[in-house]
Amino acid sequence: MKQPHLSSEQINAVMYRYNQVHVSLNGCGELKEEHFAQYKQSGFLAVEGVLDELEVRQSLQAIMDLLLVDRKGARLQFTKPEKELRTPEDRELAIRKISEFVDCEERLRRIAYHPDIIGTIRRIFGEEPKLIQDMALLKPPHGGGEKPWHQDMAYGSLTYTKSAIGVWIALDEAAADNGCMHVIPGSHQEGATPHYAVRDWQLCDSQVPVNRDVIVPLKPGGILFFHGMLYHGTPSNLSALRRRALQFHYVPASAEKVSPQEYKRMFTNEMTGAEC
Numbered sequence: 001m002k003q004p005h006l007s008s009e010q011i012n013a014v015m016y017r018y019n020q021v022h023v024s025l026n027g028c029g030e031l032k033e034e035h036f037a038q039y040k041q042s043g044f045l046a047v048e049g050v051l052d053e054l055e056v057r058q059s060l061q062a063i064m065d066l067l068l069v070d071r072k073g074a075r076l077q078f079t080k081p082e083k084e085l086r087t088p089e090d091r092e093l094a095i096r097k098i099s100e101f102v103d104c105e106e107r108l109r110r111i112a113y114h115p116d117i118i119g120t121i122r123r124i125f126g127e128e129p130k131l132i133q134d135m136a137l138l139k140p141p142h143g144g145g146e147k148p149w150h151q152d153m154a155y156g157s158l159t160y161t162k163s164a165i166g167v168w169i170a171l172d173e174a175a176a177d178n179g180c181m182h183v184i185p186g187s188h189q190e191g192a193t194p195h196y197a198v199r200d201w202q203l204c205d206s207q208v209p210v211n212r213d214v215i216v217p218l219k220p221g222g223i224l225f226f227h228g229m230l231y232h233g234t235p236s237n238l239s240a241l242r243r244r245a246l247q248f249h250y251v252p253a254s255a256e257k258v259s260p261q262e263y264k265r266m267f268t269n270e271m272t273g274a275e276c
């Protein structure tokens with residue numbers, strides 16, 4: 001059952017559920033063994049207040065500088081051709097993603113290697129983490145696009161022999177109506193699932209157990225740590241508020257990339273032939 005003909009409003013209503021709300025922990029200092037055991041079960045761990053106000057403010061300033069002043073070495077992805085974007089407001093409304101900035105933007109590099117983030121991941125992995133991807137994901141008001149349900153490890157650059165961890169950091173308040181994270185608790189235990197090119201590289205809509213969807217609202221500085229196989233997605237931002245976030249991915253230092261053949265076997269319909 002494809003949903004590409006539906007409007008953003010309809011997709012937000014059909015593919016997402018909003019009434020199961022996860023309650024996050026407060027600060028990495030609260031993390032105990034039981035929370036790491038829960039991470040194993042549910043595939044995610046949400047913690048408010050990891051970044052302080054200054055770190056949030058500096059991260060937002062760094063992102064806006066890359067977007068509006070100097071991109072340095074970073075990649076910018078817009079929803080319209082860049083040459084049509086004449087004003088700062090045009091650029092802000094059309095930006096979707098800024099990536100590959102950790103080597104050129106010191107303020108964001110510091111966040112990627114934040115001691116509380118690295119310490120938490122080290123406890124989950126039981127070994128040193130290696131940063132493999134850095135990006136800012138921006139959902140402008142009044143239409144910032146959906147990221148359909150997917151597993152991050154289905155994206156080739158994140159497919160390693162050991163499970164990756166995504167670290168998603170709210171820089172604006174992320175709430176039900178501006179595109180906060182939605183997760184299917186425990187779905188990482190179902191393993192690699194075929195993805196299809198529908199609205200994006202995504203799980204087949206009909207295979208998403210929307211009745212198990214839990215939302216993870218976060219305040220600025222709050223973080224969602226999640227397993228690379230966890231089903232997750234974000235609906236369109238149809239509100240009047242911005243939703244800007246950072247997302248970093250890490251793998252255990254000993255992990256290696258899987259071969260292209262193995263990737264295809266894991267994340268495409270090569271084995272089953274099932275269509276979406």
Ligand SMILES: O=C(O)CCC(=O)C(=O)O
Binds near residue numbers: 137138147179233234
């Ligand atoms: O921030 C978002 O809107 C979606 C992030 C996400 O799930 C991803 O890029 O893998």
